[in-house]
């Protein structure tokens with residue numbers, strides 16, 4: 018038996034050791050293979066502490082409370098997908114992938130194999146069926162030796178969503194991943210997604226995070242996206258868990274020559290959200306778009322850390338993050354752009370705009386540009402402001418009430434980011450969600466059976 | 471329609487309006503002229519309900535109501551319209567959304583149902599033609615990146631949408647080219663009925679060739695120092711303001 022743990026770190030390490038059999042048994046060889054290194058790294062790194070500049074505004078360790086239940090095998094919850102999930106975007110016809118508390122939900126199979134060669138479904142299942150394909154990509158681009166939370170995920174992750182786009186395949190219908198959390202007890206979940214886009218493939222992916230019960234949840238999820246030459250992957254993430262949740266989401270993307278990778282993360286509800294986005298522009302002529310929007314109030318906290326790594330010449334990256342903070346909400350944005358010595362002719366743009374609706378809301382923003390090449394175009398700008406009084410008066414002078422004027426301004430502020438979404442019905446739907454969110458009509462999300470996405 | 475009695479207003483403790491008196495009856499067109507900084511825009515802003523100005527004395531009644539007690543939005547809903555000297559850009563808010571909200575707030579105030587999407591678009595189309603405004607403009611964010619002249623046209627378009635009882639046009643002619651001036655003036659004239667009135671603030675007689683005023687007032691240092699008919703504007707064009715300033 019292991020010694021009685023005294024810290025959250027030790028507790029998780031002994032949890033790992035005591036349950037290793039169960040963890041391995043309910044996963045797949047490729048994932049199990051990476052675990053040992055994961056836990057070793059976690060032992061070394063621990064939780065990002067107060068000294069970590071990267072996690073300055075989110076105290077991590079106290080969030081990993083010991084009262085969360087952890088399950089290492091999928092729980093049998095009688096579940097009819099159609100009862101729970103009614104897609105409210107009629108024009109948005111999608112391939113659906115569901116997870117429940119971090120395990121893939123069969124619908125009706127664990128792995129969908131489309132006639133064009135596209136595979137999507139359970140990561141564990143894919144790792145069993147296509148061990149080489151998964152092993153060649155799994156855990157290849159993540160910062161296991163840099164971030165204790167990523168290492169922790171590698172140690173514990175058993176399943177998640179896998180997407181494979183074969184060479185030259187353009188997937189018309191978006192793939193929609195819906196991550197559901199449902200439990201009677203407070204629960205911690207750690208899962209892993211892997212997206213592989215082969216040369217010249219294209220897909221739109223929509224990820225929706227939801228809670229279906231009022232219990233408290235802590236999620237620590239890692240998503241890896243490998244975009245090979247001339248592929249184009251667009252990911253839209255809708256974070257809409259209830260406000261008693263904590264989420265650490267780590268998105269890693271590695272782009273090869275001529276590829277385009279876009280991500281747009283919209284945070285509507287959720288107690289504490291930490292989004293890490295790490296993009297490596299690993300070859301020439303890549304294009305990256307990293308967007309995000311947080312609409313938060315009460316005691317919500319959204320902390321974003323992005324790292325755009327220009328390693329090679331002739332790439333373009335474009336970053337836009339916006340946050341609208343009401344009540345006592347707090348937020349942080351740290352956007353790091355690294356232009357390495359060889360990355361000549363880089364264009365890297367970043368902007369971070371924030372609106373504070375009250376005197377109590379707080380936003381910390383820190384752009385961080387490190388440029389080692391000499392022939393580059395880079396710009397960054399960060400603003401923190403209030404709603405424009407003049408604009409508000411102009412609208413009131415047209416008969417629009419103060420409340421509606423404020424809402425229109427907030428909506429306009431948010432639409433800048435939502436407008437980047439290319440799929441029209443999705444964009445319209447998210448505009449509508451944002452509108453509802455701003456009007457305070459989206460607050461009891463956990464009691465609403467999936468009307469929101 | 472509008473009655474202003476001994477109106478005084480301050481900004482940051484500095485008195486700008488120093489006792490304005492003005493009576494406007496239904497159907498009348500009043501022009502207000504006066505040198506830069508005399509308080510013309512301040513008067514418009516006070517009438518529209520801009521909070522940064524503090525009214526220290528005087529009364530304003532608009533269609534029998536105490537205007538100064540109404541919120542800016544209620545003043546608008548009661549039929550007051552201000553065409554801004556410097557229209558505000560509102561990035562992110564589309565013209566369509568803006569106008570739809572405004573029109574429906576006016577309708578709600580009158581106890582009417584909101585317009586259906588198709589009726590609203592029809593109304594937009596109709597009124598756009600009236601002021602010959604480019605369709606592309608109404609597909610954009612409110613005034614964002616509009617040229618000076620386009621912004622002014624847009625003000626008149628909004629006026630056409632809201633059909634006010636009293637329109638205050640604050641230098642709507644400045645920045646307009648000759649064709650645009652004619653179009654805007656024609657738009658204003660087409661919207662004219664025997665019941666509605668306007669206050670036209672301008673520096674140039676030329677606008678008054680198109681929009682013919684019943685009265686011309688000269689505002690100087692926060693007071694109306696002279697009132698006459700349209701000939702007064704011609705006289706100003708000829709002589710400038712010195713004779714007013716020198717108290718002739």
Ligand SMILES: Nc1ncnc2c1ncn2[C@@H]1O[C@H](COP(=O)(O)OP(=O)(O)OP(=O)(O)O)[C@@H](O)[C@H]1O
Pocket residue numbers: 481482486504505506507508509510511512513522555
């Ligand atoms: N926000 C403000 N803060 C301080 N002073 C102001 C403010 N707004 C107006 N004023 C002052 O009030 C006076 C009147 O200004 P106003 O804009 O009403 O003049 P105007 O007659 O419209 O001039 P113009 O012909 O140039 O448009 C000016 O001296 C101006 O500087």
Ligand SMILES: [Mg+2]
Pocket residue numbers: 510511512555640641
């Ligand atoms: Mg003025």
